Amino acid sequence: xxxxxxxxxxxxxxxxxxxxxxxxxxxxxxxxxxxxxxxxxxxxxxxxxxxxxxxxxxxxxxxxxxxxxxxxxxxxxxxxxxxxxxxxxxxxxxxxxxxxxxxxxxxxxxxxxxxxxxxxxxxxxxxxxxxxxxxxxxxxxxxxxxxxxxxxxxxxxxxxxxxxxxxxxxxxxxxxxxxxxxxxxxxxxxxxxxxxxxxxxxxxxxxxxxxxxxxxxxxxxxxxxxxxxxxxxxxxxxxxxxxxxxxxxxxxxxxxxxxxxxxxxxxxxxxxxxxxxxxxxxxxxxxxxxxxxxxxxxxxxxxxxxxxxxxxxxxxxxxxxxxxxxxxxxxxxxxxxxxxxxxxxxxxxxxxxxxxxxxxxxxxxxxxxxxxxxxxxxxxxxxxxxxxxxxxxxxxxxxxxxxxxxxxxxxxxxxxxxxxxxxxxxxxxxxxxxxxxxxxxxxxxxxxxxxxxxxxxxxxxxx
Amino acid sequence: xxxxxxxxxxxxxxxxxxxxxxxxxxxxxxxxxxxxxxxxxxxxxxxxxxxxxxxxxxxxxxxxxxxxxxxxxxxxxxxxxxxxxxxxxxxxxxxxxxxxxxxxxxxxxxxxxxxxxxxxxxxxxxxxxxxxxxxxxxxxxxxxxxxxxxxxxxxxxxxxxxxxxxxxxxxxxxxxxxxxxxxxxxxxxxxxxxxxxxxxxxxxxxxxxxxxxxxxxxxxxxxxxxxxxxxxxxxxxxxxxxxxxxxxxxxxxxxxxxxxxxxxxxxxxxxxxxxxxxxxxxxxxxxxxxxxxxxxxxxxxxxxxxxxxxxxxxxxxxxxxxxxxxxxxxxxxxxxxxxxxxxxxxxxxxxxx
Numbered sequence: 001x002x003x004x005x006x007x008x009x010x011x012x013x014x015x016x017x018x019x020x021x022x023x024x025x026x027x028x029x030x031x032x033x034x035x036x037x038x039x040x041x042x043x044x045x046x047x048x049x050x051x052x053x054x055x056x057x058x059x060x061x062x063x064x065x066x067x068x069x070x071x072x073x074x075x076x077x078x079x080x081x082x083x084x085x086x087x088x089x090x091x092x093x094x095x096x097x098x099x100x101x102x103x104x105x106x107x108x109x110x111x112x113x114x115x116x117x118x119x120x121x122x123x124x125x126x127x128x129x130x131x132x133x134x135x136x137x138x139x140x141x142x143x144x145x146x147x148x149x150x151x152x153x154x155x156x157x158x159x160x161x162x163x164x165x166x167x168x169x170x171x172x173x174x175x176x177x178x179x180x181x182x183x184x185x186x187x188x189x190x191x192x193x194x195x196x197x198x199x200x201x202x203x204x205x206x207x208x209x210x211x212x213x214x215x216x217x218x219x220x221x222x223x224x225x226x227x228x229x230x231x232x233x234x235x236x237x238x239x240x241x242x243x244x245x246x247x248x249x250x251x252x253x254x255x256x257x258x259x260x261x262x263x264x265x266x267x268x269x270x271x272x273x274x275x276x277x278x279x280x281x282x283x284x285x286x287x288x289x290x291x292x293x294x295x296x297x298x299x300x301x302x303x304x305x306x307x308x309x310x311x312x313x314x315x316x317x318x319x320x321x322x323x324x325x326x327x328x329x330x331x332x333x334x335x336x337x338x339x340x341x342x343x344x345x346x347x348x349x350x351x352x353x354x355x356x357x358x359x360x361x362x363x364x365x366x367x368x369x370x371x372x373x374x375x376x377x378x379x380x381x382x383x384x385x386x387x388x389x390x391x392x393x394x395x396x397x398x399x400x401x402x403x404x405x406x407x408x409x410x411x412x413x414x415x416x417x418x419x420x421x422x423x424x425x426x427x428x429x430x431x432x433x434x435x436x437x438x439x440x441x442x443x444x445x446x447x448x449x450x451x452x453x454x455x456x457x458x459x460x461x462x463x
Numbered sequence: 464x465x466x467x468x469x470x471x472x473x474x475x476x477x478x479x480x481x482x483x484x485x486x487x488x489x490x491x492x493x494x495x496x497x498x499x500x501x502x503x504x505x506x507x508x509x510x511x512x513x514x515x516x517x518x519x520x521x522x523x524x525x526x527x528x529x530x531x532x533x534x535x536x537x538x539x540x541x542x543x544x545x546x547x548x549x550x551x552x553x554x555x556x557x558x559x560x561x562x563x564x565x566x567x568x569x570x571x572x573x574x575x576x577x578x579x580x581x582x583x584x585x586x587x588x589x590x591x592x593x594x595x596x597x598x599x600x601x602x603x604x605x606x607x608x609x610x611x612x613x614x615x616x617x618x619x620x621x622x623x624x625x626x627x628x629x630x631x632x633x634x635x636x637x638x639x640x641x642x643x644x645x646x647x648x649x650x651x652x653x654x655x656x657x658x659x660x661x662x663x664x665x666x667x668x669x670x671x672x673x674x675x676x677x678x679x680x681x682x683x684x685x686x687x688x689x690x691x692x693x694x695x696x697x698x699x700x701x702x703x704x705x706x707x708x709x710x711x712x713x714x715x716x717x718x719x720x721x722x723x724x725x726x727x728x729x730x731x732x733x734x735x736x737x738x739x740x741x742x743x744x745x746x747x748x749x750x751x752x753x754x755x756x757x758x759x760x761x762x763x764x765x766x767x768x769x770x771x772x773x774x775x776x777x778x779x780x781x782x783x784x785x786x787x788x789x790x791x792x793x794x795x796x797x798x799x800x801x802x803x804x805x806x807x808x809x810x811x812x813x814x815x816x
Contacts, residue, residue, distance in 0.1 A: 050671070051679040052559040053686070075694065080569065080600055083579035087710055092577075092600075099569075099600055106563060120566070120598060151598065154583040327671075411669045414564040414656075 033338050035329035038352060041404050041463070042211055042323025043367025054324040054408045055108040055210045062320050062363040073317025076310050077101040077108075081278055083153045084300050091305030093279040094156045094298050095149035095290045097124045101314065104206035104277060108321055109405075111206045112415040113422030117162045118150055122206035123421065124277070125162060125186055127199050128388060135245045135252075136391040141199045143293055147276045148188060157295045160191035169383070171432045174447045181432060183383065184423055192295050202386035203421035204259060211404060212257065212266050213319025213364045215371060219357040220254050226351060226374045237348050237437045239376035242399070244391045247271070247284055256375055259420040260390040261399040267315040274306055282306040319361060323369070324405050328462045337459025340452055344444045349374055349400045349437070372403035372463065381435020384419070396436060407461035427460050428453075492816065495750060496673040497661070502737045502744030503680055504660035505651070508557050510739045511730075512646040515550040519639040522547045522607075526635040529620070529628060537620040540611050540631075545719060547638070548604060552723045556687045556730030559679060560656040561648030570641045573600040574713055576609045584630065591629045593636040602637050605713070610634070612716040677813050680747065684731040685810065688769075688802035691727050695720075696795045700784050707784040720780035725773045728798065731805075732766045751812060758808050765801040772797035 040046040045059035058070045080100045081092035097120070098104050104111055104122035111122025125148045128138030140146050144159055152158045169181040186201050223241055231238045242255035246264040255261035263269045268284065275285035281303040288303065290296020328334050341347055350372040359365040377397040387395035398420065406427070410416050416426045424430035434442045448456065522543040529536045551571065554562070562568050580601040584591060596602040610631045612618050648654035659668045663676035670676040695713060699720075702708030714720045733739050737746025752759040772794040776783045783791050 049678075049682075050675045051682050052563070053682050071693075080573055080575070082575055082577035082600065083583070086575065086578065088575045103566070103569065112564070154580050154599070154601075155587065411671075411675070414560065414669060 031339075032332065032335040033342070035326065035335060035338055035462075038370045039325055039329060040368075041325055041370040042214060043356070043369050045211070045214065045320070045322050045363060045367065046325050047322040048325050050324075050327060050408070050411065052107055052412050054412055055208055055321065055405060057322045059320045059322045059363050062361070066316065066320060066361055066363065069313045069316050070320050073313035073315075076314045077105075077317055081280055084298055084302060084305070091280050091300075091302065093149075093151070093153040093290075094288070095152045095159055095293075095295055096279040097147075097149055097151060097277045098122070099278060101273065104273075105209050107412050108210055109208045109412040110409060110415075110417065111422070112413065113205065113417045117164055120151060123162075124148060124150065124204055125188070126202045126204055126388070127188075129196065129199055132389060132391075136243075137245055138200075138388065138390055141196060143193050144191075144195065144199075145276075145289060147289070149276075149279070149289065152295060153298075157192040158190075159290075159293075159295070160188040160195065163187045163189050171446070173453075175450055177450075179428065179432060181429055182423065184421060192293075200386075200388040202388040205417075205420065205422045207259075207401070208405060209318045210321035211323040211369075211371065211402070212321070213359070213361060214323070214354075214356050214367060214369050215256055215373075215375065215402070216266055216319065217356045217359040217364050218256075218354050218375065222355060222357070223254065223256075223375050226376060235345075235348070236440060237345075237378065239349065239374055239378060240392060240397070241375075242377055242390075242392045255391060255393075255399075259398055260393040261375065261377055262390040262393065265315075266318050267312070270315045270318065271311055274311065280305050282311045283308050284311065316361070320363065324408055326370075326404075326462045327407070328458075331458075331462075333455045334458050334462045336452075337455035337457070337462075340448070340456045341459055344441045344456070346441055347372075349376070349378055350403055351400075370404060373400040376400060378438065379436035380433075381437075381439060383435050384433055386420075403460065403463050405463065407463050427457055492750065493673065495745065495753075496663075496677060498745040499737065499747060499750060500660040500663055500673060500676050500680075501657075502742075502746065503734055504649070504657035506742045506744045507733050507737065507739045508554070509646070509649040509651075509657055510742065511550050511554045511733070512642070512649055514740070515547065515554065516639070516642040516646040518543065518547040518550060519635070519642045523632070523635040523639045526607075526628075526632045529623070529631065531623045531625070531628070532621050534620045537611065537618075537623075541717070544604070544607060544611060544717065545722070547642075548714070548717075548719060548723065549726050551604065552726035553730045553733060555690075555727050556684045556734050557680070558686070559683060560659075561654060562645055565644065565648060567641050567645050567648075569600065569603075571603045571638060571645075572605070573603045574605050575710075576605045577601040578609070581606065581609070581630070585624075585626045591626070591633045593633050593640060596633055596637045602634050603641075604638070605716075607631065607634050607638065608714065608716045608719075614716065616716055616718060674813065674816050677747070677750075677816070678810070680734055681805065681810050681813050684734050685802060685805045687727050688731060688798055688805060691724050692795050692798040692802055695724060695727070696791060696798070699780070700788065700791050700795065707788075709781050709784065712781060712784070715781055718779040718781065721773055721776055724780075724794075724798075725770050728766060728769045728773065728801070731801070732770070735762060735766065747809070747813075751809065754812060755808075758812065762801075762804055762809060765797070765804050769794070769797040769801045 044061040047057050079089050081089045084090040092099050114121035114123050127141050128146055131139050138146050148159050150158045150161055164184050164186050166182040169183050171179045186203055188195050227239050227241055229240045242261035243252050244255040244262050244264055246253040248265055248268050253264035257263040257269045271282050271284035274280040274282055276289050283304050286304045351374045352370050352372050354369050356367045377393050377399055379396045380398050385396040389395055418424040418430040424433055431445050525540045525543040529540055577600050649656045660676050662668045663670040664672045699708055699712040702711045712720055714723050735747050737744040776790045777787055
């Protein structure tokens with residue numbers, strides 16, 4: 001890498017101007033929270049961007065060698081894998097979901113729900129047999145594993161194809177506004193061998209990859225402080241940490257990543273995605289996802305296909321992507337929205353503030369951050385349930401998603417499909433899909449006036 | 464394709480929006496901003512994609528006219544490929560919108576070429592159609608380039624096979640359909656992504672202010688300048704531990720890389736100047752000139768210098784990374800200087816509007 005090109009920006013100071021008055025008369029009558037201390041959402045890793053590149057820049061405070069690895073990791077994140085043998089990027093498949101990291105995490109953000117569910121996209125189905133392995137992991141379906149690869153290199157058969165049908169759920173807000181949610185039901189068709197009728201299916205869609213290194217170094221103790229498994233405080237909200245098997249250390253660790261917090265580290269998440277999504281083996285996942293299957297082996301014996309240092313720098317890349325700052329935080333309707341966010345008890349799970357602990361990457365250590373997540377599992381009700389357990393997460397439980405950057409989804413990815421399978425088409429729908437422990441919050445949302453609702457949405461979109 | 468080793472100006476001065484309502488903070492320049500944004504999105508970006516689509520139609524026809532042993536027809540295909548490649552490279556200063564969100568970039572410009580997939584498809588008994596290629600990386604510019612020029616760049620029409628011709632037509636048709644989708648995505652009468660720029664700051668636009676939309680234009684040209692310098696030139700030049708790594712050169716079968724890089728810089732020029740083809744409209748240059756005439760002169764000079772330095776590399780790029788490394792390094796340096804100027808001067812100026 002050419003040092004001349006990389007470092008000039010480091011010398012540029014960020015000049016912060018918040019010295020403006022807000023003379024809104026409403027403030028006289030309402031005690032509105034100040035959001036100014038939340039401006040640096042990612043601590044010193046925060047950037048101030050509002051474009052389609054808002055999720056895609058390195059943390060401004062990373063040091064020279066980490067920055068060089070980050071930039072190399074950026075190239076690796078975009079590398080397209082091809083059929084083996086080849087001189088560059090070999091080893092796609094044989095069965096896979098997509099051929100590069102970025103194809104499921106476009107612009108380091110969210111993919112939309114695919115118009116054609118069997119085109120290459122950021123969507124796939126996880127599967128398992130009922131019950132759990134001794135260590136709590138889902139039981140692989142013989143011949144399919146725990147993820148359906150609906151693509152294959154030429155001459156091989158995918159494990160199957162996806163199918164989705166919808167049922168309407170009509171929600172009526174107190175002002176009469178009617179919103180129709182589309183509840184998806186998924187099934188498998190054209191499987192390469194018969195698929196067991198009792199197997200469980202759970203949909204997944206890719207999620208943004210910025211700020212992950214910060215979430216990885218929030219101390220376990222800090223996460224557990226918000227745990228309330230048996231709801232001893234009686235507020236209707238429990239919160240449970242997942243504990244999962246971690247292939248990196250071979251031990252049980254607290255789960256932080258994935259829609260059900262079933263992965264402990266970003267390194268393992270990356271290795272799992274290379275293996276499960278692209279069919280690329282690495283030192284952490286050296287066995288092809290289709291091993292032992294008639295469609296699963298190319299016979300080259302070239303595993304691991306990914307060099308160790310590439311896996312590690314892709315993980316570093318994901319750890320050190322900057323967090324975008326919130327916008328419009330002094331605007332009064334945004335501040336009113338923040339107050340409503342508290343009043344509706346959204347903030348009980350989407351906890352605004354967290355603190356990071358020590359980190360091997362200096363830029364991530366001891367940062368005050370605003371992810372709006374407790375990283376805990378919550379029962380989200382039957383409407384969202386996948387009825388498929390994953391370590392300590394039961395079939396109704398999902399991990400609280402961070403909300404940072406959510407208001408930039410449209411400018412980054414040109415859509416607003418949210419939740420674990422992209423079923424919600426905007427933030428209002430995402431809120432209305434909340435149930436279980438969040439049912440009270442959802443019902444209070446439905447009672448809001450149009451003005452209050454818009455203020456709440458303005459606040460969420462400011463993140 | 465591989466892309467994107469970039470750092471954007473994290474420089475941006477942070478301006479917390481002080482206004483209580485959603486009015487555009489750039490009221491004073493609102494009219495000229497709208498002119499710039501409209502011209503860029505319609506007369507530069509959409510027009511570039513129109514040329515890309517139009518030329519891809521010619522390429523498809525040329526492929527359909529190709530037969531084994533017809534060297535003149537093969538030359539026509541090569542010329543049509545080069546002509547189609549040009550507007551694509553001139554579009555890489557604005558890789559946002561449908562090209563990204565509809566997955567068109569990987570369909571058009573997938574790299575590296577999946578030679579095994581191509582061979583497996585050729586040796587199968589399946590009919591090779593655009594639809595067959597639709598779910599595969601073995602398509603797009605570089606797959607066509609591979610068929611037309613061959614791995615060593617010396618392919619002749621006598622070496623073509625019937626199956627290769629079938630594949631070539633399917634790949635050209637596929638490219639045509641994807642470029643049409645891309646053009647339609649921006650066209651005002653169709654997908655109208657241009658509307659996000661024209662009506663930036665108003666409801667219905669993904670940009671909450673004109674400034675945000677202007678910054679999108681600026682960041683797009685910074686990113687391509689960075690990619691040409693630190694990726695497209697750097698990796699083939701130094702990718703093998705400081706030595707040349709020719710397999711990392713993107714358009715190496717056709718020896719079109721120098722033109723690719725120069726056209727990438729022309730995409731910067733087109734966005735900055737607001738010009739494309741015969742249309743000369745309002746561009747960022749007009750805004751910059753009114754605020755800081757020296758900066759405007761400097762940016763225009765650095766764009767011209769970068770193009771000139773790329774074109775001054777003698778012979779093919781593949782040869783030059785071994786035998787004329789200083790000229791390649793000079794071109795890289797000129798592109799890098801352009802990037803630094805855009806990042807350290809232009810972006811702050813727009814950020815502080």
